[in-house]
Amino acid sequence: MIPPFSFARIPHILFGAGKLIELYDFIPKFGNNVLFVIGGSSLKQSGNWNKITSNLENKSINFSLVSISGEPSPTVIDEIVAKFRNKNLKLIVGIGGGSVTDAGKAISAMLTKDDSIKNYLEGIGTKIHDGKKIHYIAIPTTSGTGSEATKNAVISEIGPDGFKKSLRHDNLIPNMAIIDPELMISCPPSVSAACGMDAFTQLLEAYVSSKASPITDALAYSGMKFMSENILLACSTGASDVNARGAMAYGSLLSGIVLANAGLGIIHGLASPIGGFFKIPHGVVCGTLLAEATKVNIEILQKQGLEGKLGLKKHAQIGALLTGEHHVEANKILDYCYTLIEVLENWTENLKIDRLGKYGIEEKDIDKIVESAGLKNNPVKLNKESIKNILLKRL
Amino acid sequence: MIPPFSFARIPHILFGAGKLIELYDFIPKFGNNVLFVIGGSSLKQSGNWNKITSNLENKSINFSLVSISGEPSPTVIDEIVAKFRNKNLKLIVGIGGGSVTDAGKAISAMLTKDDSIKNYLEGIGTKIHDGKKIHYIAIPTTSGTGSEATKNAVISEIGPDGFKKSLRHDNLIPNMAIIDPELMISCPPSVSAACGMDAFTQLLEAYVSSKASPITDALAYSGMKFMSENILLACSTGASDVNARGAMAYGSLLSGIVLANAGLGIIHGLASPIGGFFKIPHGVVCGTLLAEATKVNIEILQKQGLEGKLGLKKHAQIGALLTGEHHVEANKILDYCYTLIEVLENWTENLKIDRLGKYGIEEKDIDKIVESAGLKNNPVKLNKESIKNILLKRL
Numbered sequence: 001m002i003p004p005f006s007f008a009r010i011p012h013i014l015f016g017a018g019k020l021i022e023l024y025d026f027i028p029k030f031g032n033n034v035l036f037v038i039g040g041s042s043l044k045q046s047g048n049w050n051k052i053t054s055n056l057e058n059k060s061i062n063f064s065l066v067s068i069s070g071e072p073s074p075t076v077i078d079e080i081v082a083k084f085r086n087k088n089l090k091l092i093v094g095i096g097g098g099s100v101t102d103a104g105k106a107i108s109a110m111l112t113k114d115d116s117i118k119n120y121l122e123g124i125g126t127k128i129h130d131g132k133k134i135h136y137i138a139i140p141t142t143s144g145t146g147s148e149a150t151k152n153a154v155i156s157e158i159g160p161d162g163f164k165k166s167l168r169h170d171n172l173i174p175n176m177a178i179i180d181p182e183l184m185i186s187c188p189p190s191v192s193a194a195c196g197m198d199a200f201t202q203l204l205e206a207y208v209s210s211k212a213s214p215i216t217d218a219l220a221y222s223g224m225k226f227m228s229e230n231i232l233l234a235c236s237t238g239a240s241d242v243n244a245r246g247a248m249a250y251g252s253l254l255s256g257i258v259l260a261n262a263g264l265g266i267i268h269g270l271a272s273p274i275g276g277f278f279k280i281p282h283g284v285v286c287g288t289l290l291a292e293a294t295k296v297n298i299e300i301l302q303k304q305g306l307e308g309k310l311g312l313k314k315h316a317q318i319g320a321l322l323t324g325e326h327h328v329e330a331n332k333i334l335d336y337c338y339t340l341i342e343v344l345e346n347w348t349e350n351l352k353i354d355r356l357g358k359y360g361i362e363e364k365d366i367d368k369i370v371e372s373a374g375l376k377n378n379p380v381k382l383n384k385e386s387i388k389n390i391l392l393k394r395l
Numbered sequence: 396m397i398p399p400f401s402f403a404r405i406p407h408i409l410f411g412a413g414k415l416i417e418l419y420d421f422i423p424k425f426g427n428n429v430l431f432v433i434g435g436s437s438l439k440q441s442g443n444w445n446k447i448t449s450n451l452e453n454k455s456i457n458f459s460l461v462s463i464s465g466e467p468s469p470t471v472i473d474e475i476v477a478k479f480r481n482k483n484l485k486l487i488v489g490i491g492g493g494s495v496t497d498a499g500k501a502i503s504a505m506l507t508k509d510d511s512i513k514n515y516l517e518g519i520g521t522k523i524h525d526g527k528k529i530h531y532i533a534i535p536t537t538s539g540t541g542s543e544a545t546k547n548a549v550i551s552e553i554g555p556d557g558f559k560k561s562l563r564h565d566n567l568i569p570n571m572a573i574i575d576p577e578l579m580i581s582c583p584p585s586v587s588a589a590c591g592m593d594a595f596t597q598l599l600e601a602y603v604s605s606k607a608s609p610i611t612d613a614l615a616y617s618g619m620k621f622m623s624e625n626i627l628l629a630c631s632t633g634a635s636d637v638n639a640r641g642a643m644a645y646g647s648l649l650s651g652i653v654l655a656n657a658g659l660g661i662i663h664g665l666a667s668p669i670g671g672f673f674k675i676p677h678g679v680v681c682g683t684l685l686a687e688a689t690k691v692n693i694e695i696l697q698k699q700g701l702e703g704k705l706g707l708k709k710h711a712q713i714g715a716l717l718t719g720e721h722h723v724e725a726n727k728i729l730d731y732c733y734t735l736i737e738v739l740e741n742w743t744e745n746l747k748i749d750r751l752g753k754y755g756i757e758e759k760d761i762d763k764i765v766e767s768a769g770l771k772n773n774p775v776k777l778n779k780e781s782i783k784n785i786l787l788k789r790l
Binding site for chain 1: 399404405406411608610616721722
């Protein structure tokens with residue numbers, strides 16, 4: 001039986017090496033007043049920004065430019081919006097990692113409002129965004145957050161009272177996502193690894209989510225297939241292999257689509273407070289917790305007996321997939337669950353994903369993190385003790 | 396390697412038994428001026444239209460109503476548009492089979508123009524529609540065309556100079572699709588069978604299409620899984636089983652999504668001229684040709700040697716799926732291709748899909764049909780002789 005589900009719109013997707021070239025044909029359709037949002041330095045260092053500007057000049061496209069360093073804070077977004085609010089912008093283009101594509105998304109949404117983004121953040125402000133925005137094209141340069149396909153922009157304030165919260169509305173899904181694996185070639189191995197683990201976490205959490213539907217299952221499974229076949233390669237000797245990068249970009253894109261429709265689990269429920277309290281890359285948080293949280297979920301599903309059977313089967317299907325199998329026999333479900341944990345542990349090791357301790361997180365911080373953690377759509381309920389144990393294992 | 400692809404937006408989807416109730420919350424968001432497009436009689440006979448009107452009245456929603464009998468012609472669309480062009484409609488809701496949901500789509504698009512739809516039909520008119528339209532919600536009552544997720548509306552003129560041609564634009568994809576299997580319960584077995592075969596044809600043609608991508612593959616496979624498990628049931632003793640109807644509706648929805656993005660093959664390339672020249676339900680044309688066309692495609696792929704290997708493998712995967720398998724061993728590819736043909740022949744027989752001859756199509760008509768047929772994105776090139784043979788076998 002197919003449970004009831006809703007599925008939000010997805011962006012118009014252009015996927016493939018060299019597809020960025022199509023951007024220059026799209027921009028003029030929105031007039032000649034476009035704002036580019038890019039990151040701190042990597043796009044420029046890779047030489048890609050030079051190519052983009054010369055293409056814009058060739059097409060006589062006038063553009064403005066803002067740079068975002070690190071994860072966007074409310075202040076950064078408010079300042080950019082204040083500067084461009086009366087400039088009659090017709091199009092926003094965000095090119096960069098998840099922080100940049102999220103910032104572009106937030107800017108496109110806040111240009112239609114005259115107050116601070118803080119007022120609209122979930123759990124922080126009291127207003128609900130109405131979804132009105134400037135047309136937005138997202139172009140990822142990492143294969144991580146899948147922000148190019150999601151309806152939320154994550155905004156962070158780091159510190160003791162820090163938070164990572166979302167501006168969210170179905171209509172904030174980018175109008176277009178251009179996924180060009182050539183833009184990812186220059187992404188360094190450690191960033192590729194953390195981003196890849198983030199995307200895979202999103203795919204797996206959505207696949208086993210309590211809100212999963214056959215349509216998100218089909219997409220998540222396809223994304224995990226391509227990512228699992230390429231993650232170790234793309235983060236090492238295959239860094240400049242455009243096919244490996246393409247497979248990772250595809251998985252990341254699909255992770256955004258499925259998380260927007262099936263939700264996430266405890267790993268992302270922990271990533272919010274951890275990322276708010278500590279300066280630690282989001283992908284590292286997800287990657288470091290992935291195997292351990294999966295293990296705890298599987299242990300609890302096992303204890304549930306009949307009720308946990310479907311959840312175990314879904315974990316087993318991914319365990320099988322990760323070893324190149326497509327079918328799980330009824331008597332091998334637990335075997336494949338353990339396979340899944342093993343492969344994830346192996347990736348964590350192989351991709352050199354840091355432990356939490358490296359970013360200054362200590363045992364004394366755990367309770368505060370657990371207090372602020374959300375379960376989201378985790379397949380099982382977890383008590384504070386279980387959540388605490390996940391963190392302690394990865395300190 | 397993932398080939399370059401583009402993927403158009405999909406509607407906001409609400410899926411599940413009883414989901415129609417959410418329509419009444421959406422309408423007021425677009426103001427109180429809505430046009431309902433419904434079919435000739437079945438929605439009224441089933442009692443569903445009565446329920447809808449009483450819900451509309453309870454919510455004090457004012458609405459206008461038009462009925463469409465059979466497949467919409469240019470004249471029918473032009474007349475409705477002329478009547479409502481200056482009525483300041485804010486929302487169109489189409490509830491019915493594929494003809495009705497296509498008519499609603501065409502009306503929503505033509506209300507922004509002041510001339511005939513004929514001018515914008517592919518292969519008929521010279522103008523290109525710009526995608527401007529009135530907000531459109533599609534609500535299917537059959538599981539067939541997947542029109543609720545496609546970017547085209549098929550418009551027909553039947554007769555010696557007849558045609559079946561599309562008004563097409565990415566932006567014509569409905570803004571929302573409400574898929575409520577309860578609305579399909581009253582659909583009679585013969586209609587359910589023809590519609591089901593149409594949807595399955597769309598899924599299979601998109602899966603083996605030359606334009607297929609991993610994302611359309613994942614969705615098509617998922618759709619075929621649910622349809623194949625339910626098609627015989629939903630068209631017989633399970634007609635009132637809301638789960639079986641839900642599975643069919645899910646497959647049909649996905650067939651629309653994948654055909655819009657991966658295209659179709661020779662069966663739909665033949666359905667256009669056949670439907671233009673003869674009064675024959677579209678689903679019957681697809682259903683009656685499905686097994687035979689698949690057989691011919693497989694035969695030609697076999698002759699292609701290495702080049703045909705991937706195509707054969709994809710057919711084999713579906714052959715395996717239809718017998719409950721998920722994996723095809725390299726030495727069993729041809730076996731599973733034959734399985735696919737056998738199962739499709741069995742469905743055609745079991746579902747009592749008519750032959751073409753029943754609708755007055757004779758051997759003398761074949762050449763004219765073949766002359767007007769298009770290959771679309773068929774996995775192999777077919778010469779006129781091969782196409783002719785497909786038709787002759789199903790006269």
